[in-house]
Amino acid sequence: MQFIxxxxxxxxxxxxxxxxxxxxxxxxxxxxxxxxTQEELVCWIRQNGKGIKPFFNTSGKLYREMNLKDKINDMNEDEAALLLSQNGMLIKRPLLIDGEKIIIGYQKEIYEK
Structure with a gap:
């Protein structure tokens, strides 16, 4: 299990x-x-099945500075993954990766189990 x-x-x-x-x-x-990497992120985005937005750290300073709120709706998976792979601070954290299962952010109820 990987904890990013x-x-x-x-x-x-x-x-x-x-x-x-x-x-x-x-x-x-x-x-x-x-x-x-971009490849890892594309894979995780597809495995998660909820689009690209959950992977963005929407409360982060860099996200706001880059005005991504207005841009991510026009991005496809590859474009989003490339951008995220270029700056880890744009990625919502932590990421817990266990094979096919991905937990994005700290979800207390899941971590309690």
Whole structure:
């Protein structure tokens, strides 16, 4: 299981702590230093089946600076994945990847299970 996170993000650290409490082993991946590739992101977007928007960190500074709110509706999966792969801070975090299953963001009710 892969845990993609930003080490200085309190929400990511809260999610990681919950996984450790549950005894779940994860491989850590820094979203900035080991940003997911375009290919990985396209695959995850398709597996998730909910479009591209859930993968964007819509509350992030960079998202707002780039005015992406008005742009992502016109992007296809490949364009969105390319943009996300170029800057990990645009990606909603943490990402928990377990084979075909993807959990985007810290969803307390899921992490509690």
């Amino acid at each position: 996170y930003y080490p200085r993000c309190s929400t990511c650290l809260k999610a990681l702590k919950k996984l450790k409490e549950k005894g779940i082993d994860v491989t850590l991946r820094d979203i900035v230093n080991e940003t997911p």
